[in-house]
């Protein structure tokens with residue numbers, strides 16, 4: 001069986017890897033010059049099944065309306081984007097209904113937990129160097145009410161078997177001594193020992209090499225134009241150079257999946273949600289942190305990655321624009337300094353890397369996986385803020401469904417309706 005995959009980000013690569021392992025002839029097409037160069041490039045680096053909640057929690061409409069025009073809010077909607085968001089936005093808000101939200105959280109939690117298992121198996125099978133760490137993740141709180149709500153939400157969610165520990169400020173600083181300086185201004189933290197972290201781009205580069213060695217063909221620097229239809233099937237992927245024919249096709253083009261699917265007459269409700277990161281060397285800092293720390297108030301995280309620190313966060317509905325906004329970058333630098341004041345003398349801002357990427361977000365907050373109404377077209381897209389966390393499980397399940405018609409992790413709850 002020949003399968004053509006559009007997109008060499010985390011989703012495309014992992015689907016390619018598992019398809020190849022199951023004997024398929026695989027071609028991966030991407031407009032970039034190697035894998036992982038768009039949203040999978042410099043994300044927050046956490047594989048955090050603990051954060052499986054969709055962003056459209058009950059009350060999201062109020063938060064979105066409050067944010068309009070406010071440059072420093074965690075969730076920002078650019079006014080010019082509002083017309084293009086009407087239908088998707090209505091669906092996004094309707095999914096914040098408490099029952100739907102709970103169902104969507106359940107779907108994400110199951111996939112995220114499965115994915116962490118698949119990732120462990122993958123690490124046993126292949127030599128992958130990506131600054132992997134299994135130190136868990138931690139969310140710090142400056143308000144007692146917020147901490148109590150988060151802890152009780154975790155306890156109440158029966159599908160979420162992610163273990164967690166509520167820590168007071170002293171216990172927080174004992175576990176992560178780099179937080180000692182700020183322990184008195186937080187009320188405590190929640191620690192999730194099963195979460196992992198690692199550099200998604202390094203992972204992509206390693207997995208690309210494994211795939212190439214195993215015979216996967218990569219067509220880089222190729223811009224996909226359309227998915228050409230012939231009746232109930234996709235007949236070819238047309239590009240700026242040539243047509244690619246196959247028995248089956250996988251759309252894993254991140255936020256651009258919605259644009260490309262339209263050419264095949266399919267509506268894939270995925271919108272880009274822009275986020276930013278900075279990556280800086282630990283430099284001469286003798287006692288750097290070892291656990292990724294999410295600041296609940298600022299919705300941003302600081303993640304240790306080998307001898308570097310990555311700070312990531314913010315969510316902007318700004319279309320497909322990936323230009324770097326100075327104030328957003330400054331916010332991340334400020335968050336880094338306020339979390340770890342003693343890092344200040346070691347920070348070299350001139351070598352700090354800045355980045356913006358587009359989270360592919362569905363209106364439910366749950367990814368779209370597996371077969372579609374077009375008989376030979378499969379989706380692996382729409383993972384939003386959880387793409388690194390869910391990538392391995394999604395890739396395996398989609399590959400199994402393509403080869404065997406069904407997957408061990410059942411995809412019925414993740415299909416495009």
Ligand SMILES: Cc1cc2nc3c(=O)[nH]c(=O)nc-3n(C[C@H](O)[C@H](O)[C@H](O)COP(=O)(O)OP(=O)(O)OC[C@H]3O[C@@H](n4cnc5c(N)ncnc54)[C@H](O)[C@@H]3O)c2cc1C
Nearest residue numbers: 007009010011031039040044046224254275386387388389
């Ligand atoms: C700031 C930020 C922080 C994040 N932090 C985390 C985190 O801590 N944990 C977590 O789990 N997730 C996180 N995410 C989300 C995660 O990074 C994404 O969900 C994931 O990278 C999406 O992978 P993808 O393969 O779907 O998309 P991409 O990586 O964007 O891959 C899609 C590929 O398709 C290609 N493509 C698109 N259109 C075309 C075309 N027409 N022709 C040819 N090629 C095309 C692109 O070049 C690209 O390589 C974060 C995201 C952001 C932005």
